[in-house]
Amino acid sequence: MMAADPGPDRRAFLSGAALLALALGVPIAALELSPGDSPSARQQAILREACALVIPRSDTPGAGDVGVADFVVLALAHGLEDSRKPLTAELAARYTADVRSDLSLLHLEWLEAELDRRSGGDFIRRRPEQRHALLAALDRAAFADAAPVHPWRTIKALILLGYYTSEAGGAVELRYVPVPGRWDPDLPQTPDTRAISNDWSAVDFG
Amino acid sequence: MDFDAIVVGSGITGGWAAKELTEAGLKVLMIERGRTIRHQIDYDTETKAPWDMPFRGRGDTERYLRDYPVQMLNRQFNEFTEGHFVNDAENPYTTAEGTDFTWFRSYQLGGRSLTWGRQSYRWSDYDFGANLRDGHGTDWPIRYADLAPWYDKVEDFIGVSGAHEGLAQLPDGHFQPPMALNVVEQHVREAIRARWPERCLTIGRTANLTEAKPDEGRTACQYRSICARGCSFGAYFSTQSSTLPAAQRTGRLTLVTDAAVSGLDFDPATRRVTAVRYMVSGQQHRATARLVFLNAGAFNSVHILLNSASEATPNGLANSSGVLGTHIMDHANTLSAVALMPGFEGHTTFGNRPNGVILARYRNMDRMDGDGHTRGYSFQGGALQGTWTAGKREAGIGLDYKQKLRHPGAWRMVLVGFADCVPRARNRLTLDRSRNDAAGLPLLHVEFAFGREEQAALTQAKRDADEMLTAAGGRVIMGFDQPGPGGTAIHEMGGARMGHDPATSVLNRWSQAHDAPNLFVTDGAQMSSSACQNPSLTYMALTARACAAAVGQLREGRI
Numbered sequence: 001m002m003a004a005d006p007g008p009d010r011r012a013f014l015s016g017a018a019l020l021a022l023a024l025g026v027p028i029a030a031l032e033l034s035p036g037d038s039p040s041a042r043q044q045a046i047l048r049e050a051c052a053l054v055i056p057r058s059d060t061p062g063a064g065d066v067g068v069a070d071f072v073v074l075a076l077a078h079g080l081e082d083s084r085k086p087l088t089a090e091l092a093a094r095y096t097a098d099v100r101s102d103l104s105l106l107h108l109e110w111l112e113a114e115l116d117r118r119s120g121g122d123f124i125r126r127r128p129e130q131r132h133a134l135l136a137a138l139d140r141a142a143f144a145d146a147a148p149v150h151p152w153r154t155i156k157a158l159i160l161l162g163y164y165t166s167e168a169g170g171a172v173e174l175r176y177v178p179v180p181g182r183w184d185p186d187l188p189q190t191p192d193t194r195a196i197s198n199d200w201s202a203v204d205f206g
Numbered sequence: 207m208d209f210d211a212i213v214v215g216s217g218i219t220g221g222w223a224a225k226e227l228t229e230a231g232l233k234v235l236m237i238e239r240g241r242t243i244r245h246q247i248d249y250d251t252e253t254k255a256p257w258d259m260p261f262r263g264r265g266d267t268e269r270y271l272r273d274y275p276v277q278m279l280n281r282q283f284n285e286f287t288e289g290h291f292v293n294d295a296e297n298p299y300t301t302a303e304g305t306d307f308t309w310f311r312s313y314q315l316g317g318r319s320l321t322w323g324r325q326s327y328r329w330s331d332y333d334f335g336a337n338l339r340d341g342h343g344t345d346w347p348i349r350y351a352d353l354a355p356w357y358d359k360v361e362d363f364i365g366v367s368g369a370h371e372g373l374a375q376l377p378d379g380h381f382q383p384p385m386a387l388n389v390v391e392q393h394v395r396e397a398i399r400a401r402w403p404e405r406c407l408t409i410g411r412t413a414n415l416t417e418a419k420p421d422e423g424r425t426a427c428q429y430r431s432i433c434a435r436g437c438s439f440g441a442y443f444s445t446q447s448s449t450l451p452a453a454q455r456t457g458r459l460t461l462v463t464d465a466a467v468s469g470l471d472f473d474p475a476t477r478r479v480t481a482v483r484y485m486v487s488g489q490q491h492r493a494t495a496r497l498v499f500l501n502a503g504a505f506n507s508v509h510i511l512l513n514s515a516s517e518a519t520p521n522g523l524a525n526s527s528g529v530l531g532t533h534i535m536d537h538a539n540t541l542s543a544v545a546l547m548p549g550f551e552g553h554t555t556f557g558n559r560p561n562g563v564i565l566a567r568y569r570n571m572d573r574m575d576g577d578g579h580t581r582g583y584s585f586q587g588g589a590l591q592g593t594w595t596a597g598k599r600e601a602g603i604g605l606d607y608k609q610k611l612r613h614p615g616a617w618r619m620v621l622v623g624f625a626d627c628v629p630r631a632r633n634r635l636t637l638d639r640s641r642n643d644a645a646g647l648p649l650l651h652v653e654f655a656f657g658r659e660e661q662a663a664l665t666q667a668k669r670d671a672d673e674m675l676t677a678a679g680g681r682v683i684m685g686f687d688q689p690g691p692g693g694t695a696i697h698e699m700g701g702a703r704m705g706h707d708p709a710t711s712v713l714n715r716w717s718q719a720h721d722a723p724n725l726f727v728t729d730g731a732q733m734s735s736s737a738c739q740n741p742s743l744t745y746m747a748l749t750a751r752a753c754a755a756a757v758g759q760l761r762e763g764r765i
Contacts, residue, residue, distance in 0.1 A: 054603045062608075071262070079267035136603055143601035157598040160611075164594045165256035165263060173612060174594070176255065180429040180557035186389035189554035195593045195614045197256075200431050200558060204281070206592030206615055 037077035043108040045124060046115060047072060047155075053135045054159050061168040063159055071162035072155065076107050081157045082149075083107060091147060098151075110151045114138065170197035209235040209460070210760075211497040212482045214467050214510065217317025218742055219729045219749045220501035221449030222360075226753035227499070228456040232760075235493055236459060237484055239466040239502075240314035243290075245446035249436030251286040259285050280310045280696070282321050282434040290314065290321050290434060300638045302653035306691035309505065309652065309698065315463055316445040317503065321434045323696070324413040324442050324560070325586070326366045326743040328357050328377040332571055332582065333737035336626070340580040343533055343629030344705040346734045347715035350377065356747035363452075364443040364746070365419060367561075368411030375582070376406075376566040376739065382416045384409045385427075385561050389553045390589035390617050397678035398565070405568050405674070410586065412561040413443035413743075422448065431558035442560070462486070467510055468645055470498060472722060474518035478765075479725045485645050497724050497756050497765070501749070504534070504730030508635050508701035509650045511727075524702070524719040524727075530712050531636055533629035534652075534700040535736040538660035538689035542623035543671035545680030547589060550617045554591065562588035565621065565674075567738055569666070578662030581626035582738045585671060589619040619680055623667035624695060626738040628659045633692075635701050654692040664689055697741055699730035717752035724765045728752045 039047065051072070052064025063069075076083050086103035087095070098110035115123035118134050126134065142152035163169040170176050174197040195202070210232035213223045224236045242248070256263040265285035270278040277283050277291040292311040301307050312318045331350045337343040354377075361380040369384040387395060387409050395407040414427040424440035424447055433442050440447035453459040464486060471481040471492075481494045500507040508531050514523035522530050567582035569575055576582075592615025597607065638651035668687040675682055692698075705711025708720035717732050719725040728749040730741060737744075759765045 055608050056605055058605055058608060075261070078261065078269070079271065080261070080264055082267075084268065132604060139603050140601050153598070156603075160594055160597050161262065161264065164611075167255070167257045170256060173608075178253065178255070178430065183385060183429045183555070183557035183559050185386040185392075185555055185559075187554050187556055189552055189614060191613070193554055193614060194612055196556075197594075198430075198558070199591075199593060199614075201588070201590045202593035202614070203595050205590055205620065206596055206618070 037073070039073055039108045042124070043112050044069060044073070046112050047108060049124065049131060050111065050115075050135060050155065051159050051163075053132055054156060055163050055169070060173040063163040063169070066163070066166045066168040068159055068162035068166065071166075072158045073108070075158045075162070080161070081154050083154050083158070085149075087149060091149060094147075095151070105149075105151050105154075107151050107155055111155060114152075164197055207496055208493045209233050209495040211235075211499060211756075212237065212493055212495040213499045213501055214482065215239075215317060215501035215503060215506070215729065216315050216445055216450070216461075217312075217501065217503060217729070218319045218322065218445070219745050220317065220499070221319060221445035221453070222746050222749040223499040223501055223726075223728060223753055224453040224459055225449040226750050227497070227757065228453045228458040230753065230757040231458070232497075232757065233458050234453070234460070235495065236453075236461045237465050237467055237482065237493075238315050238317075238461070238463045240312075240317075240463065242463045243315045243320070243436070243446065245436075245440070245451070246438040249438055250289065252432070252435045252438060254286065261285050276308050277310060279308050280321075282323075286432065287321065287434040290436070296644075298641070298643070299650045299652060300641060302651065305652055305654050307652045307654045308691050308693040310693060310696045311503070315461075316450070318696075319444040320436055320446070322742060323740065324433065325564070325740040326361070326364070326368075326411050326413045327564070327739040328379055329353075329737050329739065329741075329744050330375050330377055332375050332567070333735060336581060336735045336737070337629070342580075343734055344703060344707070344710055347704055347706045352715075353744070353747050353751065356751045357743065359750055360743060360746045364413050364448055365415040365417075365424070366411055366413050366743070367416040369408050371406050371408050371566070373406055373566050375568075375571055376564070379411070381411065385412070385414075385416060385559055387563065388555050388559075388589055390547050390550050390619060391563050393550075394547075394589065394619055394675070394678040394680075395563075398674050401677050402568070402674070405565060407563055407565040410561040410564050414560050415441050422451070424448070427560065429557035429559060431560040433560050465491070466645065467502065468647060469510065469514040470523055470725070472514065472516055472519060472523050477722055479523070479722050496760060497726070499749075499752075499756075500725070500727040500731070501729045504699050504701055504733075505635060505650060505652070507727050507729055507731045509637075511702065512635070512637050512650075513647050519721075524712050524721045524725060526721050527709055527711060529631075529703065529710060531701050532631045532634040533703055533734075534633045534635060534654060534698060535627040535629055535733070536654075536692050536698045537695035537736060537738065538625040538627055538656050538664055539695045540623055540664050540668075540686045540689050541620065541684070542585060542664070542668045542687070543621045543675050543682050543685040545619050545675035545682045547617040547619050547678075547680050549679060553617075554614050562586055564739070569663075576663065577666045579625075579659040579666070581628065581659065581663065583623050583625040583663045583667045584738045585621040585623055585667070587620040587622050589617055592616050592618070618683075619675055619678075621671040621675065623664055623671065624738050625660045625663035625667065625689070627736040628657060629700060629703070629735055630657065633700075652692075656689050656692065660689055661687075697730070697736070699733040699736060699741055702727045702731035703734040704732050705734060716755040717748055718755065723759070726752050726756055
């Protein structure tokens with residue numbers, strides 16, 4: 001299920017990572033992926049599409065517009081949202097084709113195969129409304145699944161994390177108020193009230 | 207003598223010792239094992255947004271699992287604050303089989319005063335009298351009246367905001383104006399009071415200023431709730447914002463950082479600690495003083511005393527009683543109840559209040575009404591709205607889903623139970639002779655388990671929390687009665703307990719070693735019982751009191 005030649009994709013990703021590292025002022029080593037964590041071009045395209053379907057562009061940018069897929073790749077490689085945690089043997093048996101030797105999931109391989117399977121062919125070649133319906137069906141199935149871990153639930157969590165902690169998601173779609181300066185314990189909430197992305201107790205415990 | 211006094215550690219109590227001793231005219235050396243962090247200058251991540259951080263503020267889980275497997279469990283630990291916590295891989299400790307103890311540590315100038323929860327409560331005579339009443343541990347040699355003026359002094363200086371409630375079990379103090387309860391918390395307070403008049407839910411008493419202290423360069427809280435990154439407003443109490451500048455203003459403080467204390471020298475003929483040994487960049491240093499204050503943090507102060515064994519004190523310094531390291535405690539805590547709170551959909555808040563609520567103890571006070579336990583429990587928590595993170599638990603994709611996550615979500619109320627931890631001899635610190643640290647000293651070994659008293663208290667706490675939130679119109683969705691691992695509350699204490707009798711305790715009523723009158727231990731190690739409210743304010747009050755006693759005895763020529 002791996003791309004035949006991950007070389008060019010890896011180089012493309014690393015050049016992006018180098019720019020990101022420069023922008024953030026961090027060593028590129030912190031962002032570098034090991035060969036097994038570099039997705040193929042097709043896997044990246046499917047992930048980008050999934051991002052755009054989960055959080056589409058509206059009057060604000062969507063998750064497909066602001067590099068969320070790159071963040072998800074990085075996050076999966078570094079185990080955010082417990083994504084590198086080994087599955088139980090019982091659960092791993094459900095995903096035999098897409099688990100590493102340590103029983104952790106290969107999320108992007110799984111996503112590619114699962115969406116293609118649900119498409120009866122090539123997910124990317126489906127019409128936009130079909131892609132939406134296919135992913136919505138996968139999403140419903142994942143949240144109806146009683147298993148403690150589900151690869152789509154993990155991917156979706158990382159898409160949300162990547163989007164709402166991006167500047168577009170955190171400060172354009174939601175409000176970012178770095179220095180509130182006061183505490184109002186009771187204000188009216190109206191249909192226009194936007195959540196504050198740095199309301200940390202809501203983020204941590206909501 | 208190089209100095210009049212040496213203070214080991216620069217956290218909450220070390221800062222107080224340095225301030226009080228220098229202000230009394232003493233020439234003081236403060237030794238801190240970690241790096242320097244300058245107020246306002248070195249809070250590197252304070253103003254960064256999530257998108258400024260490589261891992262969006264969450265951090266690199268893979269690296270954390272390798273280097274910070276314990277610290278990453280701390281709710282204050284994240285990519286913004288990781289520099290304020292120890293690297294576990296470089297600072298190991300060992301645990302007994304069956305012990306699960308998460309030891310949260312901050313080795314740096316300011317210690318855990320940079321990362322603490324800031325909740326500041328007085329203890330009462332229900333707490334200081336607890337051991338005498340039920341026979342666990344040893345009787346405290348002090349009572350509330352001994353400490354009350356020192357609580358006043360500490361609150362006035364550090365700045366504690368809170369509401370006066372007139373509760374015997376949670377005495378009022380010298381408070382700045384309280385932060386307000388939010389609309390749901392106010393409702394829950396009233397609903398509980400209507401049915402159980404003796405149960406008081408009040409705003410947390412927190413060392414965050416609601417009124418500026420301009421003379422000390424401290425601004426009122428800006429409601430960011432990112433305290434653990436360091437606060438350039440000086441709005442919460444830390445060594446950097448408060449006690450250290452006071453000590454430095456005297457001109458009598460010498461501060462060394464990156465200097466780990468390896469042991470104390472003791473002269474059995476005079477029964478005095480004669481020197482403090484410490485390592486800087488692999489070089490051994492030695493400093494002498496008339497007084498030594500240990501403020502390294504409860505477990506590390508005990509570790510230093512155990513590592514200071516000599517021919518005259520083979521079981522560790524100040525340990526003729528044999529109880530050094532024993533009777534360690536941490537509050538047993540758990541998420542007692544979470545409830546959805548319908549009916550407040552039209553209400554929201556503005557600002558990030560760095561503070562929650564406390565529901566003061568009400569069991570086993572004048573009537574023994576604990577079910578299987580003799581001590582108290584209290585609750586902390588608060589009401590909050592959901593946000594986009596709730597979307598991780600829900601089905602949905604697309605525009606409607608995005609639109610829903612745009613708005614503040616459903617209200618819920620959380621009550622976390624904190625149970626008094628009974629002091630037990632079997633919960634103890636020892637040296638692990640099989641493993642050494644980088645300086646060649648034996649590692650600290652922790653043996654700890656909660657017992658049936660804490661279990662019974664948390665079982666009753668869960669039942670009560672469920673009942674109270676239901677009575678307030680909530681729908682309880684989860685609740686637990688199993689305590690987290692020891693250390694979860696970050697209130698580890700005991701190990702060098704105070705007591706009347708030198709044969710059964712390490713310290714006297716002045717936090718002064720029975721075996722070495724010029725040695726004072728005024729951090730959490732001195733505690734003889736745990737109460738069920740946060741201990742830091744009490745450590746500070748005991749430190750200020752011990753400093754006055756030490757200076758008095760020094761002037762009288764007794765030490």
